[in-house]
Amino acid sequence: MEYEDSTLQEIDSALQKAQAAFMLYKKTEPKKKAAFLRAIADEIEALGTELVSTAMRETHLPEARIVGERGRTTGHCRMFADLIEEGSWVEARIDTALPDRTPAPKPDIRKMLVPVGPIVVFGAANFPLAYSTAGGDTISALAAGCTVIVKAHPAHAATSTLVAQAIDRAAKKVGIEESVFQHVYGKSFEVGKALVEHPLAKGVGFTGSLAGGKALFDLAQRRPEPIPVFAEMSSINPVILLPDSLSQQAEKTADMLASSITLGVGQFCTNPGLILVIDNPALEKFVGVLATRIEASTVGTMLHEGIAANYVTKLKQSLAQKGVKLVGKSSAASENVAGMPAVASVSATDFLANELLTEEVFGPYSLIVRCKDRHELLLVIHHLKGQLTSSVIGLESELTQNADLIQLLQEKAGRLIMNGVPTGVEVCPSMQHGGPYPSTTDSRFTSVGIDAIKRFVRPVSFQNFPQSLLPMELKDENSMSIWRLYNNEWRK
Amino acid sequence: MEYEDSTLQEIDSALQKAQAAFMLYKKTEPKKKAAFLRAIADEIEALGTELVSTAMRETHLPEARIVGERGRTTGHCRMFADLIEEGSWVEARIDTALPDRTPAPKPDIRKMLVPVGPIVVFGAANFPLAYSTAGGDTISALAAGCTVIVKAHPAHAATSTLVAQAIDRAAKKVGIEESVFQHVYGKSFEVGKALVEHPLAKGVGFTGSLAGGKALFDLAQRRPEPIPVFAEMSSINPVILLPDSLSQQAEKTADMLASSITLGVGQFCTNPGLILVIDNPALEKFVGVLATRIEASTVGTMLHEGIAANYVTKLKQSLAQKGVKLVGKSSAASENVAGMPAVASVSATDFLANELLTEEVFGPYSLIVRCKDRHELLLVIHHLKGQLTSSVIGLESELTQNADLIQLLQEKAGRLIMNGVPTGVEVCPSMQHGGPYPSTTDSRFTSVGIDAIKRFVRPVSFQNFPQSLLPMELKDENSMSIWRLYNNEWRK
Numbered sequence: 001m002e003y004e005d006s007t008l009q010e011i012d013s014a015l016q017k018a019q020a021a022f023m024l025y026k027k028t029e030p031k032k033k034a035a036f037l038r039a040i041a042d043e044i045e046a047l048g049t050e051l052v053s054t055a056m057r058e059t060h061l062p063e064a065r066i067v068g069e070r071g072r073t074t075g076h077c078r079m080f081a082d083l084i085e086e087g088s089w090v091e092a093r094i095d096t097a098l099p100d101r102t103p104a105p106k107p108d109i110r111k112m113l114v115p116v117g118p119i120v121v122f123g124a125a126n127f128p129l130a131y132s133t134a135g136g137d138t139i140s141a142l143a144a145g146c147t148v149i150v151k152a153h154p155a156h157a158a159t160s161t162l163v164a165q166a167i168d169r170a171a172k173k174v175g176i177e178e179s180v181f182q183h184v185y186g187k188s189f190e191v192g193k194a195l196v197e198h199p200l201a202k203g204v205g206f207t208g209s210l211a212g213g214k215a216l217f218d219l220a221q222r223r224p225e226p227i228p229v230f231a232e233m234s235s236i237n238p239v240i241l242l243p244d245s246l247s248q249q250a251e252k253t254a255d256m257l258a259s260s261i262t263l264g265v266g267q268f269c270t271n272p273g274l275i276l277v278i279d280n281p282a283l284e285k286f287v288g289v290l291a292t293r294i295e296a297s298t299v300g301t302m303l304h305e306g307i308a309a310n311y312v313t314k315l316k317q318s319l320a321q322k323g324v325k326l327v328g329k330s331s332a333a334s335e336n337v338a339g340m341p342a343v344a345s346v347s348a349t350d351f352l353a354n355e356l357l358t359e360e361v362f363g364p365y366s367l368i369v370r371c372k373d374r375h376e377l378l379l380v381i382h383h384l385k386g387q388l389t390s391s392v393i394g395l396e397s398e399l400t401q402n403a404d405l406i407q408l409l410q411e412k413a414g415r416l417i418m419n420g421v422p423t424g425v426e427v428c429p430s431m432q433h434g435g436p437y438p439s440t441t442d443s444r445f446t447s448v449g450i451d452a453i454k455r456f457v458r459p460v461s462f463q464n465f466p467q468s469l470l471p472m473e474l475k476d477e478n479s480m481s482i483w484r485l486y487n488n489e490w491r492k
Numbered sequence: 493m494e495y496e497d498s499t500l501q502e503i504d505s506a507l508q509k510a511q512a513a514f515m516l517y518k519k520t521e522p523k524k525k526a527a528f529l530r531a532i533a534d535e536i537e538a539l540g541t542e543l544v545s546t547a548m549r550e551t552h553l554p555e556a557r558i559v560g561e562r563g564r565t566t567g568h569c570r571m572f573a574d575l576i577e578e579g580s581w582v583e584a585r586i587d588t589a590l591p592d593r594t595p596a597p598k599p600d601i602r603k604m605l606v607p608v609g610p611i612v613v614f615g616a617a618n619f620p621l622a623y624s625t626a627g628g629d630t631i632s633a634l635a636a637g638c639t640v641i642v643k644a645h646p647a648h649a650a651t652s653t654l655v656a657q658a659i660d661r662a663a664k665k666v667g668i669e670e671s672v673f674q675h676v677y678g679k680s681f682e683v684g685k686a687l688v689e690h691p692l693a694k695g696v697g698f699t700g701s702l703a704g705g706k707a708l709f710d711l712a713q714r715r716p717e718p719i720p721v722f723a724e725m726s727s728i729n730p731v732i733l734l735p736d737s738l739s740q741q742a743e744k745t746a747d748m749l750a751s752s753i754t755l756g757v758g759q760f761c762t763n764p765g766l767i768l769v770i771d772n773p774a775l776e777k778f779v780g781v782l783a784t785r786i787e788a789s790t791v792g793t794m795l796h797e798g799i800a801a802n803y804v805t806k807l808k809q810s811l812a813q814k815g816v817k818l819v820g821k822s823s824a825a826s827e828n829v830a831g832m833p834a835v836a837s838v839s840a841t842d843f844l845a846n847e848l849l850t851e852e853v854f855g856p857y858s859l860i861v862r863c864k865d866r867h868e869l870l871l872v873i874h875h876l877k878g879q880l881t882s883s884v885i886g887l888e889s890e891l892t893q894n895a896d897l898i899q900l901l902q903e904k905a906g907r908l909i910m911n912g913v914p915t916g917v918e919v920c921p922s923m924q925h926g927g928p929y930p931s932t933t934d935s936r937f938t939s940v941g942i943d944a945i946k947r948f949v950r951p952v953s954f955q956n957f958p959q960s961l962l963p964m965e966l967k968d969e970n971s972m973s974i975w976r977l978y979n980n981e982w983r984k
Contacts, residue, residue: 023899088982093922093943107912111922114902116935221713225878225929228936386717396958406961407515410606415953418961420599429977430585430603432953437717443608443950444720451585451951458935459943461907461924466888469898469910483982485921490580490975 003157006184008194015200017179018118018147025180026115026145029472030480032174034081037143039170040134041074041081044163051162055128058156060301065264069129076136076427080143083450089113090473091459092484107464110474113457115145117202120195122216123153123160124207125303126267131447132156133163133183137205137230140452146203147180151195154187155304189215196220196229203228203456207269207447210234210360210438217441230455232447234360235388235439236273237422240377240409242394242402243280245419250286253393257366258293260421262341265300266364267307269439270389270422273360275368278377287368290343291328299332300339302363308338311363315342318361323350327368343368348376352383378405386436386443387413389422412436414443495649498676500686507692509671510610510639517672518607518637521964522972524666526573529635531662532626533566533573536655543654547620550648552793557756561621568628568919572635575942581605582965583951584976599956602966605949607637609694612687614708615645615652616699617795618759623939624648625655625675629697629722632944638695639672643687646679647796681707688712688721695720695948699761699939702726702852702930709933722947724939726852727880727931728765729914732869732901734886734894735772737911742778745885749858750785752913754833757792758856759799761931762881762914765852767860770869779860782835783820791824792831794855800830803855807834810853815842819860835860840868844875870897878928878935879905881914904928906935 006014044051055066083089090112098106119141123132130136133150141148152160164183171180186192196204196219204220206213206229213231220229241253260272277283302308315336319326329342336342341364348371351357357367371377390413392399392406399406399418409416414435425433425448433448434440440447445455467475473482483492498506536543547558575581582604590598611633615624622628625642633640644652656675663672678684688696688711696712698705698721705723712721733745752764769775794800807828811818821834828834833856840863843849849859863869882905884891884898891898891910901908906927917925917940925940926932932939937947959967965974975984 027899095918095920095922104916106918106920107909107916109918109920109922111924117903217718218713221710221718226709226713226933228934396960399958399961403961407519410952411609414951415955416957417599417955418957420956424596424599426587426598426601428587428598428601429980430587430601430953432603432951434951436950441718442720446951458928459906459924459926459938460902461922463907463909464912465908465910466891468888469891469895488921 003152003154003185005186005188005191011184011191011194011198014149014182014184015118015198018149018182019200021177021179022117022147024177025147028145028176030084030087033143033145034085036170036174036176037077037081037139039174040139040167041077043166043170044070044074044134047162047166051159054162055156055159058159059128059303061128061264066129069127072427073129073134077134077139079427079450080139080453083453084143087473087480087482089450089453090482092473092482094474094484094486096487109461109463110465110470111459111461112471112473114460116456116458117146118200119146119148119203119205119456120201121148121150121205122192122208123150123156125153125155125307127207128156128159129163131207133160134167136447136452141205141456142181144453144456146456149182149184149195151184151186151192157185192216193219197223199225201227204230206231208233213441228455229441230445230447231441232269232434233438233440235269235435236358236360237270237387237389237391238274238276238381238384239272239391239393239421240276240405241286242392242398243278243282244398245394246277246280246286247282248395250282251289254286254289254293256421258290258297260423261294261343261366262297262364263423265302265339266341267303267362268423270425272391272422273366275366276371276377276380277368278371278374287327287345294328294341294343295331297330297341299330299337300364302339307362311338311361312336314361315363315365318357318365318367319344321346321354321357323347324367339363341365345370348372348380351380358383358385378408381405381408381412384412386439388433388435388439389413389415389417391417391420391422393419414439495644495646495677497678497680497683503676503683503686503690506641506674506676507610507690510641510674511692513669513671514609514639516669517639520637520668522576522579525635525637526577528662528666528668529569529573529631531665532631532659533569535658535662536562536566536626539654539658543651546654547648547651550651551620551795553756558621561619564919565621565626569626569631571919571942572631572945575945576635579965579972579974581942581945582974584965584974586966586976586978588979601953601955602957602962603951603953604963604965606952608948608950609638610692611638611640611695611697611948612693613640613642614684614698614700615642615648617645617647617799619699620648620651621655623699625652626659628939628944633697633948634673636945636948638948641674641676641687643676643678643684649677684708685711689715691717693719696722697947698723700725705933720947721933722937722939723933724761724926725930725932727761727927728850728852729762729879729881729883730766730768730873730876731764731883731885731913732768732897733778734884734890735770735774736890737886738769738772738778739774740887742774743781746778746781746785748913750782750789752915753786753835753858754789754856755915757794757831758833759795759854760915762917764883764914765858767858768863768869768872769860770863770866779819779837786820786833786835787823789822789833791822791829794831799854803830803853804828806853807855807857810849810857810859811836813838813846813849815839816859831855833857837862840864840872843872850875850877870900873897873900873904876904878931880925880927880931881905881907881909883909883912883914885911906931
């Protein structure tokens, strides 16, 4: 089946419809929006094996992964439904009037978060369900009260279409107006450009390459009216191995990292692409076990030809840099091919002298950086760009001794992990999936968990409003019984 | 006294020191940071009449205004001190581990807001105290745990220096490390450019012109690492007068608006620069009274020569546009001079055809746009750019009938006011001082009230951390007794 690029006229029409729908949808009561999100989950489940087989065919991901990702997708639909039905997320603040205050009376002022308008979402190649058509961006924007236009990722347009149809059915079932959700196609950059530059677009969600995300960010900031772009782009997720821990558990650590590096053919934004170590007697054992595990690993099929070709190029490039030595690669491949797990190592001196080695190689590859001592390790961390995550493997005693190192890591990453690997992103309120540039374009927000809704809202104050005109969340009666900061005190 | 522009070397050194200080200050316990903010308030008060007379001399603002602004400044120092001492503002979320969960165990994850790093603040011409050296930007950034470099506004460099010295004294008194706060001078754009482009700067606060704010925003977005800019720039704060209300209280409405237009020589970002009316019998009476009040008003001295010259130019330009008719101007001036209150009117047709009339004229000037009917009024509102505020004067019955109009206004402004004027910005939790572009560069944040602290923080997740390494706010014991979302339930 062919999915033709949407024309500029179609894109303009989609944004016009999205804006008209927004003016109605933004007033939809939370219960109905919640029912819509739950109906989306139901309709996605009702797609059954057709969705699973289509996604498997388009992405080469195994059945268990697709089924798991479907669960995550329907899970966040229901999570946001619960969130908006409970209602406290709007951050209601109420300051009642003091008509007798001198020198001037104090007016009644109330504030809450309101949706910003139509949002453009780009489907992600590496998560055909959870970060695509009904992914976290779409669902959190719909939960906020925004309308959404999704550009299907060309590598899984059929999967995207199935999910889009499920969302349409859910909208009909619940009685949500047309065009609250729309689906467009585009292989060419022009489609994305037209969407982001359209004056009615008020925000953008994107997960993909640094080049792609940065290009959209630049377009959005150069508009006559700049708009926020939430692009999750590039992260090498450094893992720091402290010496005492390595001495005690070199093999266990190597096992854990080998699994994380090869998981999903390394196609996770949280893939551990950098391992930082201080030279010590246990290091050779660790490197040896890791090499063995990588050599024994299988070669996977990557998501699409672009990602596969890019991996081969970047891998060759990395291995060709001064001082970089291959430690081990899958013995299932005779040469450097797409989807082939590989690990290399380099000295801190060579790493620090070569900016290219700080760039992401998207796939099952990791680079070990060998530092002479703790001082050099700190220099390497200083040298790193912004990351989604950073991990430290260490005994509690040496973690405590390295509090300064952890403080420094905090400046570099959105999520810090002790004695664990970065892959595996829990969907929960405490999850920060986002970090300093270039891991994302806006470190102040997360794309996973309930707080992802905050990307698509802004606060509005209502001063001296009659009760009848106030939004439900700000009326005296508090019919939803939400938490509100009422004259500077939390009340329900 | 001469205040020489800081050199590029001095700016680089200031940022280096700000970063070094940040790595210590960010760990300072809330109690001590709160003591620092309170000491700043004390030291500003201790400046006594010297501060008041210096500010009066530099800004031409009257004593009562400076004294009032000083109270607002010390007030927000103490407000943020209370906020961080209470501690719940960090939005702590805790999700405890489920080690037996299948298929994979759930790790312990905790999240809170942490400061982003050194912040550059530009002093504002129109608020020598409340939006300048110890203004809302500086104090909310210090409260967040960021270090701050303030560029003194050249028009009140002596005032700025006095306040900077007070902050230094407060830091010494409380034992806050050096360089947490720094003060630099710069008449030339190069100084601001160097500050914003410095790689160690992590955020920018600015209040001033659209041209100035947009230039800084563009510089910041084009850095190798883009950073957030909170620029409050340009707003004409439309006031809509509904017909029934105008029939009943034309005189009272005119009085109220005349006071708001002329307040502080019109030098407020919330000055009502646009009055939207539907032709009706009461209109002539309203216009007549407003003209009389404006004619009886005095001509004030504006803040500095640049603002004065700009007002004369923009006023002449506005009055020269097709269809714009002068309604009244202060009789104290024979020609169009700086600080002269004036009101003009134009038809909606001419207004809609002329983009220039939607631009801010910074000073005591307002333009009445006469609409034939409600339909034309809605067209005019559609045509408006983003605003800090929008007001509606109407009887409750007609407000209810115009719910769609209010919904539309919500898309245009950060604060909606019923039966009141936009001037007078309460410092309270429910205040949103910020709005869609070009009123600010980021409608998702406020520059007034406790939520202003959110501009200078980002969330960080701590996964599988031993208790000893967790920030105080996330430890099990909750020693500050703050509100936390604990396994999806609010707890204290």
